[in-house]
Amino acid sequence: MQTSLLDRLFDSGLLIDTGVEGLYGRSGAFEDVIARFERLVDTYGGADGAEAMRFPPGMNRAHFETSGYMKSFPQLAGTVHSFCGGELDHMSLLQCMEVEGDWTKDQKATDIVLTPAACYPLYPTIAKRGRLPAGGGLYDLQSYCFRHEPSNDPARQQLFRMREYVCMGTQEHVTTFRQTWMDRGLEMMAKVGLDVTIDVANDPFFGRAGRMLANNQRDQNLKFELLIPVTSTAKPTACMSFNYHQDAFGAKWGLNLENGDVAHTACVGFGLERIALALFARHGLDIAAWPTDVRNVLGYQD
Amino acid sequence: MQTSLLDRLFDSGLLIDTGVEGLYGRSGAFEDVIARFERLVDTYGGADGAEAMRFPPGMNRAHFETSGYMKSFPQLAGTVHSFCGGELDHMSLLQCMEVEGDWTKDQKATDIVLTPAACYPLYPTIAKRGRLPAGGGLYDLQSYCFRHEPSNDPARQQLFRMREYVCMGTQEHVTTFRQTWMDRGLEMMAKVGLDVTIDVANDPFFGRAGRMLANNQRDQNLKFELLIPVTSTAKPTACMSFNYHQDAFGAKWGLNLENGDVAHTACVGFGLERIALALFARHGLDIAAWPTDVRNVLGYQD
Structure with a gap:
């Protein structure tokens, strides 16, 4: 019988079993892969002039309530x-x-x-500043996020890190931003030797009413995901997402352009643990034995 | 009227107000100070051969219950x-x-x-491995920690990061480790231009029974703190702690030396946000204007 990826990660020490499904410690080597991949992200996003902000793993409950998350994904949220x-x-x-x-x-x-997602604390923060500057806003975020979905799939963790860029501006501006990152995402993943497909997203909206929200999201092509095999080639895992919110977040949070129009917003997210796991699944658990070109892209010195 | 440090941090954008006391976003520059200080920590601790592990900001509730934290600090804990x-x-x-x-x-x-503290998930992890190796164990940890103590003192945050080294071994081994880090702590803080004092710790044990625990901790010199002025020179803030647990954690978690004896343990912790805040309070909010020797120690390029 084949040993599962999760068991192999435990055995190698890359992930550390805590006794709770989806809650793992990481070895120094695992963390290092994530740090190196983030530096690769920086080489793509760094020149865009995004404002870096880092929020802690918890957010203001009042802002969370305003976000409407409990309408769509009540089962995933964690209150403290x-x-x-x-x-x-x-x-x-x-x-x-x-x-x-x-x-x-x-x-x-x-x-x-x-x-629940790295960008949630951003919207009320930017709204409080008043109108967006000319040319819109671009923000660089990363934080631990929580989703209550215990699972023995190592790619479905309850506490994991998400790196995000968020763009606010006109429809054209933010959809161009989203397309740029879809192109960059494909290029980055090719460079680190990962096989990808892009598809419309399939978020786990709650209940029967949620099915309508999911259909709407799909029909309008509002969210795409970049899928990479982690535990299964047949069912690859969403490792990046590209989300166009139209003016929904702008209207909800009161985000306005310099001319007073409601801002459109889009975000691109990297599931950092998932990407690290995809690398281990594809290239093996021994980082020293990864292909030379992949090691070079990630800055490992041979 | 003097503007408070917290308001100046908000105005400068180094900290970001979330509307909840003790819950703040950080600017890229603030994060960079923490990253640089951690690299300074690495230059002191790096040669000791500690095993790096990074746990997420949440831990197994069963392990938390075993820890006894709810006996001493029930008011600070956060359940999800x-x-x-x-x-x-x-x-x-x-x-x-x-x-x-x-x-x-x-x-x-x-x-x-x-x-509640970066080392809490470590003890059950190490216990599961069986007896400690000859020479004991040394571990390098960092995580976001939670303490429910809303406050407008920027040095008292509800979600903050703690870097820790934990040592397991004989009494002599772990008390030597603790003394080494007290010496290193003094040296490091001097290098970054911070005024420090060391004192016995004064933890906020809960209730009347807690007063006995606090007295015991003080009387036995089990925990020291390195204090640095942040918001007040008269009441400096604990920015490092040096904690000798005797064999209490060894007995609780079943940590045994190679020869079967119960392990003694000690930990040294850095309050990373507090240290960054101490640097801003001492040297000003404009990092470019910090003293050249401090900038050099932190690797800023002039």
Whole structure:
């Protein structure tokens, strides 16, 4: 019987089992692959003059509520809760833990929700600045993101990093941005020896109403994904996404162009763990044995 | 009236207001200071042969429960909760959000808790490997950590990064490790032009029972802190800590030396945001105007 990729990653130490599906530690070598791939991203995006911002893995709950995420993907979100009681409550809590009861039931929601995608904290930040500058806005983001979807597919992690560029401007401006990154994505992945296809996205919108949202997203070609084999060649994994929001985020957050028009927005995202896993799946777990041209592109010194 | 450091950090764009106290975005320049300081840490710790591991900002709840954190600091912990209902529950949830009710009350605890300190996921990971190798173990960690303590002190953030080295071995081995890093910490901070003092730690143990734990920690000199002025010279901020756990973690997690004895453990932690803030407070918000020797140590090119 073939050993699964996840087990091989555990055995090699590249990923570290925490006992929770989709929650893994990373070895120094795994982290290094991600850092090197991000530097490759920088060589493509660096000259565009994006403003770099790094938000922590949690965001303002009020902004999360405004985003509408709970309408589309309630099952994936993670709210952060804390103990807010006094000393007697604390004694009850410890007694509850002692007998292995559900001590979490009295935890109270804090003002923080785990970030579902790196760009979520950006929109309210930019809206607060007032109108966009002439020429629109371009932002460079990266953060850990959370999706509550326990799985033994190593490419489906509950906590993972997403690198993003977000563009705000006219329809033409942001759709050109999106096309540019689709071209760049294909070129980058070819350079690191990965086989890719591009397809319309298939997001896991929740419930029956969600099926309509999914159909709408597909029919309007609003979101594309760059797919690369990780655990399966027949079912490749979305490792990049290219998302045109029309003026939906502009209207929701009050993002306006210099002339007052509602801004259109688009974002391009890299699933950094997925890309690293695609590299390991394609070239093997021993980085020193990766093809020389791939090693060179990633800056490994031979 | 003097503008607070936090407001000056917001105005300069180094920190980004998210609307939640203690939850901030960082500019590219702020991140770069942290990256450069970490490289300085590497120049001190790099030759020791520590095994690098990077855990995500959340950990296995079962391990968190075993850690005993809820006994000492229940008020600081953050549990991650998700929506686990069906379509009807989802409709109720959206209706609740519509009327601005408490939609979070039906969220259910997941298997994940936010990491309170970078080393928490390490102990069960090492215990699972069996006995420590001869010469003990040395590990290099960094992660985002969560502490639920909203504050307008920029040095008290709810989500911040901690770099750590953890040593496991005999009492002599790990206390020598701790002393080495106290010496290194003093030297590093002097090199980057920061005024430091070292004192016994003053952790915010919860409640009346917690006061005993705090007294015990102080009386036994188990934890020291390296204090640097950030918002106040009179009340400097703990930017590094040096923690000797005796054999408490060894016994709790089943960490054993090669000869079967229970391992002693110690850890040294860098509060990366706090150190960056101390640098900005001391040398000003314009990195280009920092003293040349400090810029050189951090690898800025003039």
